[in-house]
Amino acid sequence: QKEVEQDPGPLSVPEGAIVSLNCTYSNSAFQYFMWYRQYSRKGPELLMYTYSSGNKEDGRFTAQVDKSSKYISLFIRDSQPSDSATYLCAMRSSGGSYIPTFGRGTSLIVHP
Amino acid sequence: EPEVTQTPSHQVTQMGQEVILRCVPISNHLYFYWYRQILGQKVEFLVSFYNNEISEKSEIFDDQFSVERPDGSNFTLKIRSTKLEDSAMYFCARGGGTSNQPQHFGDGTRLSIL
Numbered sequence: 001q002k003e004v005e006q007d008p009g010p011l012s013v014p015e016g017a018i019v020s021l022n023c024t025y026s027n028s029a030f031q032y033f034m035w036y037r038q039y040s041r042k043g044p045e046l047l048m049y050t051y052s053s054g055n056k057e058d059g060r061f062t063a064q065v066d067k068s069s070k071y072i073s074l075f076i077r078d079s080q081p082s083d084s085a086t087y088l089c090a091m092r093s094s095g096g097s098y099i100p101t102f103g104r105g106t107s108l109i110v111h112p
Numbered sequence: 113e114p115e116v117t118q119t120p121s122h123q124v125t126q127m128g129q130e131v132i133l134r135c136v137p138i139s140n141h142l143y144f145y146w147y148r149q150i151l152g153q154k155v156e157f158l159v160s161f162y163n164n165e166i167s168e169k170s171e172i173f174d175d176q177f178s179v180e181r182p183d184g185s186n187f188t189l190k191i192r193s194t195k196l197e198d199s200a201m202y203f204c205a206r207g208g209g210t211s212n213q214p215q216h217f218g219d220g221t222r223l224s225i226l
Contacts, residue, residue, distance in 0.1 A: 034214050043118075043203050043217035044155065088155065098212070099145075099168060102155040 003027055006089055006103030015112050019076040023089035023103045026070065030101075031094040033065050035074045038086045038105065047087075048074065079110045116144075116204050116218035124224045128193055133221045135187040135204030143207025145215055146179065146189045148172070148200040155203070161187065191223075199225045 006023045013019055021035075032051055036044035048063040050056045056063045062075040072091070076083055086107050090100040117136045125131050135144065146158040159169040164181050178190045191198055201222050205215040 032212075032214075036217075041219075041222070043205075043219045046214050046216055049214045090155075097168060098207075099157045099160065099170075100215070104154040 004089065004091060004101050004103040007106055008104050010107040010109050012109040012111060013079055015079060015081060015110055017079050017110070019074075019079050019083070019108060019110075021074040021076075021087050021089075021106050021108070023072050023091075024070055025072075025091060025101075027091075027093070027101075028067075028070065029093040029095075030091040032092050032100070033063070033072050034090040034100060035061075035063055036088040036090060037083075038088055040085075044088055076108075079108075081110050081112055084108055084110050115216045116206050118202075118204050118218040118221050120221055121219070122222045122224070124226065125194055127196055127225050131191050131194055131223060133189045133191075133202050133204075133223070135189075135218060136185060137187070137206050141206040143213075143215075144181075144187050145205040145207065147203045147205060147217075149203065149220075150197075150200045158189070160207075194223075194225045196225050199223055 004025045035048040037047050038044045050063050053065045053067045060077045064073040086105040088105040089103040092100040115138050119134045142163055144161040147155050149155045157170045159173045159179055160167045161179055176192050181187050201220040203217045203220045205217045207213055207215055
């Protein structure tokens, strides 16, 4: 089983839709969870950074962590064509190595 | 606006040649990282650098690779005797004030080995 699983998509939604992006993981030691947005030929841009379980909201974005299910989600409300990008989840433990493990990314297309 | 500037944006090199990829932080940071992303695959960690020393490296970071901070500002990744499979995007990232902080990436260098 891969350490971090993420459906590569593409996920195609109409403008204004609520988007749900998800990752599952197997390592119960993961405590820090990140979502990055990556436009074509650009570097990953940090969107959300959360610790342990719970929700975190920032504008149209909400990150949700369910450690009991080893499942994290990123919700995008009122999606815009400019949200079209690849969304990467990443996570790491709180001790030992501080290097995050990345998912493969989900390609999101928001069409007008 | 990325917090580190990477040059060149695209490097084309013949197999067997050496390449040097450069990263310049916008402000003074202690933690730096190099990652690579082969087309269609996930971001892979190569090496982390703290206070001018390698702090952690992956299995990918073998003797073919080296990192330096030659002038205390620029941060370089050198790949000796390049192979076709080294073709990838290479990202530099900077950490926050502590190793607990998330990483912020540059826009990368696209390395094409012919």
